[in-house]
Amino acid sequence: MDNITKKLMQRSESTRKDTIGRAISMTALILIAIVVVSIFVFVLSRGLSTFYKDGVNVKYFLFGTTWNPSVTDPATKKPYIGALPMILGSFLVTFLSAIVATPFAIGTALFMTEIAQKRGAKIMQPIVELLVGIPSVVYGFIGLTVVVPVIRTIAGGSGFGILSGTIVLFVMILPTITSMTVDTLKSVPRHYRESALAIGATRWQMIYKVVLRAATPGILTAIVFGMARAFGEALAVQMVIGNAALMPHSLTTPASTLTSVLTMGIGNTVMGSLQNDVLWTLAMILLIMSLVFNLIVRAIGRRGAMK
């Protein structure tokens, strides 16, 4: 009896291991949290100094249509730092590429999961996974050597612009959206399909009225993920969009995005100067937008779970 009591009072080996394991994962978690917080603090403090240190009007920055930080506007005695052309450029390529990619992604995913599971698993799955892993510079290079000349031939002009950016991004986010949609479709419980068919649904009715409906939150999440990737993509876009910080009046004239201006400019400015601060402000917008995409995904998840 006493022996048992003694044993119970002692910390067992497994409890000790448990404690150590917990300590390790807590440490890792805290480290990650510190890194994330520092990034935010850093970007925010830099990005906001445009407004409080250099005294730039927020509205002027967000809605100004001229971007030329090295030239001073005689009217305001401030450099031209209207970021609207890039903000618009970023949103345009993001939405356009998502709009084009979504139907293709859903179609491919349906083919892989509902119509030809065997071939889908054997052929399409590896292709999609491969496409996800291709570095963006490769997409950009192909865009530069194939897409831009084709657009130039068809639409005239230089071929650089929103349209070329959209096409390249479309190809880039298609595998992302597709593979996430495939996962969602696969996670639709088998019994939904069975009971739809058992009630006299045709295969197509089952897909359309049950599977896709049940998968809607997951598909929306996939689209938002694709958009987040498109919004944050720098290299490939920069190679085909033309990098002219002009208001996009046409899809086939050179334009720019937040990321392309950022990567082009960040090496050419002096830390602490207004020219450098405004780039941080662009980075801040990117960061905030990725936060927004994240929140949207969470909101979709919560609404989906409620149903």
Next chain:
Amino acid sequence: MTDKQEKTILSTRDVRLWYGQKEALHGIDLDFPNKGITALIGPSGSGKTTYLRALNRMHDLEDGVTVTGSFNFNGTDIYAPTTDTVDLRKQIGMVFQQPNPFPFSIYENVIFGLRLDGVKDKAILDEAVERSLKQASVWDEVKDDLHKSALGLSGGQQQRVSIARVLAMSPDLLLLDEPTSALDPISSRNIEETLLKLREDYAMIIVTHSMSQASRISDRTAFFLSGDLIEVDQTKHIFLNPQKQETQDYVSGRFG
């Protein structure tokens, strides 16, 4: 059950089924009357589900399943190449082990099949919802929440909504595969009550692992063992006076 002559709604002869090379059913002959409940009992793995799913051709969905034998349903051959499985499944409804309403509202769940048929008239749909939910004895509990998600209901209510969803199609035959095994005892009793009421109007085949359930609700009982039909008779005969030794052993709890 009385011994008055009844019409047969479904008659199967020499039903054999293979999963790949493995024969899972070894020639099942069974007839089902057009009213009342037939229970399929037997130890797990004896082929009850396999047989049931052959009746509305659910095995079509899987690769590598071969079915032979004759299936005469109201004069039509279930496995004839000309038989439309979509129509067939509207006439032979199926309720599964797991309550599985779709992630839609209760209302949308019940009219799912009617919508597939293109019924749009709100009055008809409303009427079907009320009638089916009443038949499934769940109307009183959900009538104020028809437009809330069916996934918010308890397991027992979900199962009765699943039954209502099938009843809305006015099937001629209802297949139920262990419809209460995922439910608590009280919900199970509710489902049993529901089935007993439906018994007057529908032909039902219920797979059950519970012998007491079979004895409470079924008119006839068929005993399956290792892919063979051992014995089929009126339920009271199977339980009180079985003809075969295996049946005797099983119902007295000596194995299974």
